[in-house]
Amino acid sequence: MTSSSSVAVRELPLFPLSEVVLFPGKPLPLHIFEFRYRIMMNTILQSDRRFGVLMVDPVEGKVAKVGCCAEIVHFQRLPDDRMKVMTVGQQRFRILEYVREKPYYVGLVEWIEDQPTERNLKTLSTEVDQLLRDVVHLSAKLTGQEIELPDDIPDLPIELSYWVASNLYGVAMEQQALLEMQDTAARLEREAEILTSTRNHLAARTALKDALK
Structure with a gap:
């Protein structure tokens, strides 16, 4: 309703x-x-x-x-x-x-507002949350700095999708596309793609850095 x-x-x-x-x-x-x-x-x-x-x-x-x-x-x-x-x-x-x-x-x-969905978004939220943690962990390893995620990252899928989108940097057009989506699942899926790509890129750089030690 x-x-x-x-x-x-x-x-x-x-x-x-x-x-x-x-x-x-x-x-x-x-x-x-x-x-x-x-x-x-x-x-x-x-x-x-x-x-x-x-x-x-x-x-x-x-x-x-x-x-x-x-x-x-x-x-x-x-x-x-x-x-x-x-x-x-x-x-x-x-x-x-x-x-x-x-x-x-x-x-x-x-x-x-986002359209109501019958899909179980919990699995997708958990995946995005884990990818986020992987990216932060690899970034910290690569830069040698302590980077910690805040304690108040939202649990609700729609709020998590907004939080992740708002913390993407230097990609305003991508953020705008995420803002315009009215499907929580589609927004989380796109964020999973972005975070996976970032994680893979960071993992490759970290492996290279370790190999050169």
Whole structure:
């Protein structure tokens, strides 16, 4: 059964960011200095403290159609009316149309959620979790540094899929594709592919390093 919030349509102030893909549950610190975004932050601080984050493709300059709502959980005013804000990703949305462009973009959006599935996602989650640990272990061995995973890695498949996606670095377009998926299993499967490839690459480098000792 779909909750009413998942089909709700609302207007949302929008904050496009180059190569930044926000996921539900992920913290996003921002330094607000542009005049239009200072206006935006002051406006939303008087309402529900929510705005949409959209990834901008740095090559083509295109703004993504699917983003993630951010909620301000803490803010600090600085000199010159600048501001530091700490936000956390909430639910995902799709833009239906732009309502306004000035002083900042406002879009009419609909919330999106993953489709319900009959599949048992526990096995897939366990596989992704183990691959993640393998990658961290090999990275630590290769760099000679202690790298530890946080204790609060989510257990729930959908939350784990968001957590893994949000911690992939330097692959904004891949992250955007994962954000847009509405199938938890497909997202976890793609992450398993990425982590397997990374693990194999690190294993080969570690073997080479050991052989050269």
